[in-house]
Amino acid sequence: MTALATRAATFFTDSRGDPRLIVLAGVAALVFVAVHVVQIFDFYLPSGQFKIVHVGGTILLLMLVAAAHARAAASRIVHLGLALAAAVVIWYVLVEHQALTRQRSFLPNDTDLVVALVLLALAIYASLREWGWVVSTIAVVGLLYGYFGQWMPEGLLHHGGLTFKRLVGYTSIPYFQGLLGGLSELSGGTIFPFMIFAAALQATGCVTFIMQMAYRIGGRTRAGPAQIAVISSGFMGMVSGSSVANVASTGALTIPLMKKVGFKPEFAGAVESVASTGGQITPPVMGLAAFLIVGMTGIPYGEIVLAAVFPAVIFYAYLMIAVHLRALRFDLDASEQTTLVEEFASPDPVLVSCLKHLHFFIATAYLVWILLVENMPGRAALEATGLILALFVLRELALSWRGLRAVLGNTLRLIGTVASDGALRGAQVAVVVAVIGVLVDILAVTGFSQKLSFFMLELAGGNLALLLVVAAAACLAFGLGLPTSAAYILVALLGAPALVQLGVPLLAAHMFVFFFANISAITPPVAICCLVAAKIAQGSFFKTSFIAVRLGLPGFILPFLFVIHPEILGIDAGPLEAAFVSILALLGVATLNVVLEGYLLRPLAIAERILLLPAAFGLIHPSLWASLVGIALLAAVAARQWLARRPAVRT
Structure with missing residues (x-):
């Protein structure tokens, strides 16, 4: 489950892997990124072909990386074979695309079924490797439900059942649903470019700069490293796309420091878990979920970002107050810790440090401006990536000219690092979105999602307060163990329609389920963020998760306030009224x-x-x-x- 966090930055530089396969995987990553860049700017491939390139290329890249770093020769051969199988699937769908969409769209032949089954098996295995058993198991259960629905008891779970051919067709070809459905198109056109942008932030030193600025803001307070964790994780989480990745990356540094100044291991792990989880609700990127909300609701991106501003402020202000009170209660004072100075202090004054990282401010401002003015997030992310790389190279030229050859070499190395790191990050997110897409389409075609909405309404008896409690419980249950993007997709499909039917505004309903889907990452018994943090902190998992629930209290209360006080989201309220209610x-x-x-x-x-x-x-x-x-x-x-x-x- 921690693969996204711990391996993305080292897969292509780890000397323990097979160098030939590492080079091959690196070349595949560069080609993969290039195809996405050309597609996003020129739209040269039809939708179906682009989706198979995106999903199939994702599996191909992940299998090549697995082969390159396999310790046993047998494992290396197996994963190379799986990579070859993914390449064959891509080739087949590209060649047969016209026939699939025009001649066999409802009558797939035997070869189509075999190719669809191979793609499904590859995607489930890749998801299993990268994210653990939860997502893959849910997808398999969904497939079994689709096939055996007629054997279910009458009521919520019963449906007429899908024939084998129809079931397989809904997983990918020839219907271009499931793995090749709308979620994968959103993943390839929007989420993937933002993973490239996140890799560019890492490669150009912006992440280090964020940690240094977090130290300047909160490092000299009594809670010291805890405040650094809150501030830096908030900035990192809104672009990383993964709460778990955030915990594993920033937590490896902040959690030991929190322990060193006197915080208990479980509290240190909980702080990092909650701070990383909150990054997913923080504008402007909101851990990529903002674009999923746009895709699910049709609400303009700008409205969603503005709606999330005050909830994010409440979440992080609460957490900063909470860690400060803990430091006061136990008489902890990290303000004079020399360890923090060694780890985070920048030798430059604030103004000089900001000027050195001007590429970060310019690129981020450009990204936000384009996102608010135009509804083209994928293109905006790629343009911001190009801008931040160009400005960083100019900075290096101005500060440390070493000759034309060195400049060209360093620039090519920078582009290669961003492309390979971003491609792997994007592939790891893409595979889980594709697999959860299978479940979403199966639930839709069997009518389960509509019946669940009616069931929730019937259970609540028309009582909105009771429906909110039922919906919250369902969202937490369906979101356990899932990445934020996948959790939101699932709970939005199953929980939001019932809320809308009882008069909750569409934006408030989706923000309600989104917050609960996100907060499920720190909710026992799964609490995957807390699991990773507890391992780093060497503390009790359950103690960590229960402390995290208390520290993440706004994540459980704010969704209800979105319905009680929709002004917090800016619904039918001006900025001053929204600010007052938020205070x-x-x-x-x-x-x-x-x-x-x-x-x-x-x-x-x-x-x-x-x-x-x-x-x-x-x-x-x-x-x-x-x-x-x-x-x-x-x-x-x-x-x-x-x-x-x-x-x-x-x-």
């Missing part, structure tokens, strides 16, 4: 954390905890009077604690 929501969830932590300005007495509970719920409640009462109770407790901390005046 009240932040005070409410922060007060809940104070109650759970048992500390505000000093340890809380039992009476103070009791008073703060209604204060928290009053601040969250939609009534203005309830919010005013909540503010009054919070102010009273804070004043009492402040007066108790003041030294007695001698007379």
